[in-house]
Amino acid sequence: MASHTPSNKTLTLDSTHLFLTIQSSPSNFLTFPPIPSTFPPSKHIPKTRFLIDAFRHASDFSVSYFLSHFHSDHYTGLSPSWSKGIIFCSDITSRLLIQVLKVEPKFVFALPIQERVVIDDCEVVLVEANHCPGAVQFLFKVPCKNDRFERYVHTGDFRFCKAMILEPVMSEFVGCDGVFLDTTYCNPKFVFPSQEESVEYIVNVIKRIGGECSNALGKNVLFLIATYVIGKEKILLEVSRKCNRKIIVDARKMEVLRVLGYGENGVFTPDESESDVHVVGWNVLGETWPYFRPNFVRMQEIMVERGYAKVVGFVPTGWTYEVKRNKFAVRSKDSFEIHLVPYSEHSNYDELREYVKFLKPKRVIPTVGMDIEKLDSKHANKMRKYFAGLVDETANKKEFLMGFQRGAHEIDHKDEVGGGPDE
Numbered sequence: 001m002a003s004h005t006p007s008n009k010t011l012t013l014d015s016t017h018l019f020l021t022i023q024s025s026p027s028n029f030l031t032f033p034p035i036p037s038t039f040p041p042s043k044h045i046p047k048t049r050f051l052i053d054a055f056r057h058a059s060d061f062s063v064s065y066f067l068s069h070f071h072s073d074h075y076t077g078l079s080p081s082w083s084k085g086i087i088f089c090s091d092i093t094s095r096l097l098i099q100v101l102k103v104e105p106k107f108v109f110a111l112p113i114q115e116r117v118v119i120d121d122c123e124v125v126l127v128e129a130n131h132c133p134g135a136v137q138f139l140f141k142v143p144c145k146n147d148r149f150e151r152y153v154h155t156g157d158f159r160f161c162k163a164m165i166l167e168p169v170m171s172e173f174v175g176c177d178g179v180f181l182d183t184t185y186c187n188p189k190f191v192f193p194s195q196e197e198s199v200e201y202i203v204n205v206i207k208r209i210g211g212e213c214s215n216a217l218g219k220n221v222l223f224l225i226a227t228y229v230i231g232k233e234k235i236l237l238e239v240s241r242k243c244n245r246k247i248i249v250d251a252r253k254m255e256v257l258r259v260l261g262y263g264e265n266g267v268f269t270p271d272e273s274e275s276d277v278h279v280v281g282w283n284v285l286g287e288t289w290p291y292f293r294p295n296f297v298r299m300q301e302i303m304v305e306r307g308y309a310k311v312v313g314f315v316p317t318g319w320t321y322e323v324k325r326n327k328f329a330v331r332s333k334d335s336f337e338i339h340l341v342p343y344s345e346h347s348n349y350d351e352l353r354e355y356v357k358f359l360k361p362k363r364v365i366p367t368v369g370m371d372i373e374k375l376d377s378k379h380a381n382k383m384r385k386y387f388a389g390l391v392d393e394t395a396n397k398k399e400f401l402m403g404f405q406r407g408a409h410e411i412d413h414k415d416e417v418g419g420g421p422d423e
Contacts, residue, residue, distance in 0.1 A: 001094050001105040012118040013109070015086050019063040022086075022106045035061045042180055042367040045152050047142050048122055052154050052180070058084040064120060068156025069135035070096040070230050082107055088119065090126060092134030095259050096230065114169065123149075125169050129158035131345045132231040133260050139173055151176035153359060155367070158182050159195070159344065160351035165358045175392055176361045183366040184346040185318055186383050191350050192318050192342035193327055199235055201328055202314050202341060203242045206277065209312055210243070222308035223277045224299070226285050226315050230256055231345060235316055239277060240267045246275040253279060272306060285313040285338055292319075294331045294338050303335065310335045318344030349386070356390045363391060 016030050035044060043054035049062040055077030058065070063085035067075055070093050078087070080102040087097065087108050094110035097103040111117055113136065117124050123141035138154040151173050164170060185192075192198075206223055225235065229252065236247045247268050249257065257268050272278065280302075286294040292315065303311045315338060329340040347355065356364060366383045 001098055001108045001110060010116055010118055011112075013120075015064040015088075015120055018086050018109070023083075030063070032061050042365055045122075045140050045142065045154065046178070047144065047150060048120065048140070050120075050122070050140065052138065053156065055082070055084075064088070066138055066154075067093055067097070068138065068154070069093060069129065069132055070100075071132065071157065071228070074156070075101070078103055080104070088124075090134045090136045092260065093136075096134065096256070099259050100256060114167070116169075127164070127167055127169065129156050130161050130164070131157045131159060132228075133233060134230075139169060152178050152180065153361070154180040155182045155355075157184070157346060157368075160347040160355045164355070170358075174358070174360055176359060178363045178365055179356065179359050179361040180365045180367050181352065181356070182346055182368055183352070183383050184368045185344065185348050186352055186366065186369070186386055188349050188386075190318060190348050192344060192348050195234065195343055195345075198316065198341050198343035199238045202235060202316070202339070202343075203239055205312065205314075205339060206239060206243050206245075210276070220308065221276060221310045221312055222303060222306060224280050224285060224302070224311060224313040225277065226282050226313065227253075227279055228282055229253065230260075232316055232343070233257075233260070233262070235314075235343060236279065237262075237267060243277070245277050248272050248275050248278040250279070276308075278306075280313075285315050288315060288317055288319050292331070292340060294333075294336075296333045296336050299336045299338075311337075313338045314341055315339070316341040316343035318342055318346060318348065353387065353390060356387045360390065360392050 020030065032049065035049065039057060040054070043052050043057065044050070045052065049064050050066060051057070051062050051064065052066045053068055053074040055065060055067075055075060058077055065085045065087050067078075067087055067089040075097070078097070078101060082103050085107070087094075087103070088111055089097070089108070090113060091110040094108045097108050098105050111124070111126050113126050113128065115125065121143055125139040126136040127139060129135040129137045135156060135158070137156055137158055140152045140154070142150045142152065144150055153173050153176055202225070209221055210223075225232070225239070227236070239245065240247050246266070249268050249270060251270060254263070254268060254270050257263055262268055269275070282288075284295065284298055284302075286292055299311045299313060303309075313336070327342060331338040331340070364384050364387050366380050369379050369383060
């Protein structure tokens, strides 16, 4: 794994040269075919060969791949046999790729956070995405004709917070040419509480129910928190701190937590006898999509296996908020409770609008949703309507008129990425 130690000198990289060096290729250059017109626009930065979270689309038209974070729907296509290009990502994500997914270190290049790096003549900055550990947004400045450049923000998956707009580098991207936006919850019906409010709810339930049952003999209440392999760590850390409990995790989760630097902090342990707060896999308590369906049978099995009299589960996801309009819905049966907690690591509708209002981009490119792989699909167009009045429509009109004037005097050339004239 290549990495970078901060210095006053800007790190400058050539992804083709890096790739050829790794491959020990006798040739000192590569020729690339054009990126196909069918390539998903939400995964390609214009006028570059930079592909974002696009490993299942990998081919011979690029060796420059960016991974926003370590969730399987974004790294699909990566495996221990990966050899199609350089993977640029954060340091945490690089360690997860190498130690958990077993990608060969020579193909992984860790980039610093909040530092300018030049890759293939383009300026790139990584900023925090407030998603899972290691998740970043990518800020690109792409050179064009006449010493101009185009600016793009690719959010990956992110949860907007006020601290983002206070990042000094973000001010340079106000009025950018495009924002590739995490549109997971891009609908007015998704306006769920802050992460802090949702975490506080979980803490209070554990304290209340744990306190009510503390006087009885034996093991009484087992608390189960559903999480992904990586993600929701904020909940676990706060529950441990505020409820004064260790958190029980399985061997795989423990391996990931060690990579993240949580292995030796005394919060997490695989020993089930040390705590009544246990972490389980995402669908153990029930299916969350397209609506929540509880799995009380599995909860009973776990209760018997681990010797408890009652089980209280928590499913922290924004999807549950759509089903029940009250903030915190509870499903119960016999000795079982499942609390549907609208805790999300994706931005809700109001937060998406606030972020776009701040950036005031020329256009919004949705990255999540049905049919978004077609830029002008009905679904993508519907999503863009939610940001009407927040994008820089004046810039769009000016760009259109300039293009119209040029068209009257020039032969129209197709812009081939990295090779031909600008559109």
